Amino acid sequence: VPMNLLKHSADIINTGQWTKKAIAEHKKLGDTHVVASSAEDNFTYIPKIKQEDLSPDSDYVYICENNTIYGTKYKTLPPHDGKLLVADMSSCILSEPVDVSQYDLIFAGAQKNIGPAGVTLVIIRKDLLAENEALPSMLNYKTYADNNSMYNTPPTYGIYVCGLVFEWLEDQIGxxxxxxxxxxxxxxxxxxxxxxxxxxxxxxxxxxxxxxxxxxxxxxxxxxxxxxxxxxxxxxxxxxxxxxxxxxxxxxxxxxxxxxxxxxxxxxxxxxxxxxxx
Ligand SMILES: Cc1ncc(COP(=O)(O)O)c(C=O)c1O
Incomplete structure (x- = not known):
């Protein structure tokens, strides 16, 4: 995410293990602000932030929508006027309808609600896809978008199983x-x-x-x-x-x-x- 979207800085809300890891990775790549955290209460709640808590120069606000280990979930999204919103939805994707237009980038590992581990899903606003000479092709989301997710050989069997799960969701669950x-x-x-x-x-x-x-x-x-x-x-x-x-x-x-x-x-x-x- 930072390789593709971070130009000035990132605002991250720390809600547990997965945002801690995101913070550590972000710090390797650019200016990173932890704008709120529930660490002091062992991550038993989602910190509610105000627009004023965000950094003036941040490109995006990064959240983990469902915190797998601590059992918390965002029911309302944080304010982020003038900034992009990025969400790790690994452990809640497909558990409910989502208005994807509220987000700028959503990513999720398949292994909870979609299919086998090894498949990863990214939903990104098309206008955020950009040429970037400095970035290895495999790390640029544009490469995947331009090549219908087949720039390299995707995990075909895993994707096939995901297809079966999508059919089950639509046909049997409704x-x-x-x-x-x-x-x-x-x-x-x-x-x-x-x-x-x-x-x-x-x-x-x-x-x-x-x-x-x-x-x-x-x-x-x-x-x-x-x-x-x-x-x-x-x-x-x-x-x-x-x-x-x-x-x-x-x-x-x-x-x-x-x-x-x-x-x-x-x-x-x-x-x-x-x-x-x-
Ligand atoms: C919310 C969330 N984000 C990220 C991960 C990490 O996923 P992976 O092991 O596929 O990198 C997990 C794994 O459990 C998760 O629950």
Whole structure:
């Protein structure tokens, strides 16, 4: 992104692991301002910025729309008058309809909601595609646009599988409006249960909660470990939270059916009744 878009400086909102990495890479290439951060609260909310917080000379505002590890999501976009908006949508793309005209560049790895790892999707405003003699061809988005994404050999099998997923989304699910409804239903099942539970809690500010990644903790590290172990035995794999957050994390991407979330909530209830007194 900075190789293609950064002329003066970039404004980045730090919301966790993926923006931290973006900040580190940006710093190698140009002037980088961290205009807001929720690091002091372990990234449990999305910082709300004002236009005045932005740097006078920045070319764009960079956000990570859904923060996979911390379970936060932008529900409203930051102000960015006179600047481009760049979003990493790796962990929320295709989970809901998106008005792409609100953004100038969107990118996403395919591996959550689209298809196999190795395919990457970029949506960029056509007028931002530019010749750049200093840039290797393979790192210039214009090369991909000019060559129908086939300047080099693309990962054909991965793209074929993405095509099957797109057909599934349209023909069986009924498109992104329908997918969004299902995802909201799944997320509500989990959050509603966690919020009334005496054992589990979700640390994220309610208005910023992700529909894709739901972290939760018991508040007791040993009990968290017991949960992860027993969940695995019951068939719920990959439920351990990222080491920087601890506890558990239910990733409920498009491919997870409502029944899968219902089964998890049933398991959580059983575990709660077995592990709370009274
Ligand atoms: C939001 C987000 N951005 C970026 C990445 C990194 O993706 P990759 O490993 O394909 O570079 C991930 C991976 O989980 C992610 O969730």
């Amino acid at each position: 498109g992104l409006e329908a997918m969004e409804k299902i995802n909201h239903q799944k997320a509500a099942l989990l959050y509603d249960y966690i919020d009334q539970s005496t054992l589990y809690s979700n640390p994220v500010a309610k208005e910023d909660r992700s529909y894709m990644n739901v972290p939760f903790v018991t508040g007791d590290k040993d009990l968290d470990a017991k949960f992860v172990k027993e969940a695995k035995e019951a068939g719920f794999v990959n439920i351990k939270g990222h080491r920087s957050v601890g506890g558990m994390r239910a990733s409920i991407y498009n491919a997870m059916p409502v029944e899968g979330v219902e089964a998890l909530v049933d398991f959580m209830k059983k575990f709660e009744s077995e592990n709370t007194k009274g």
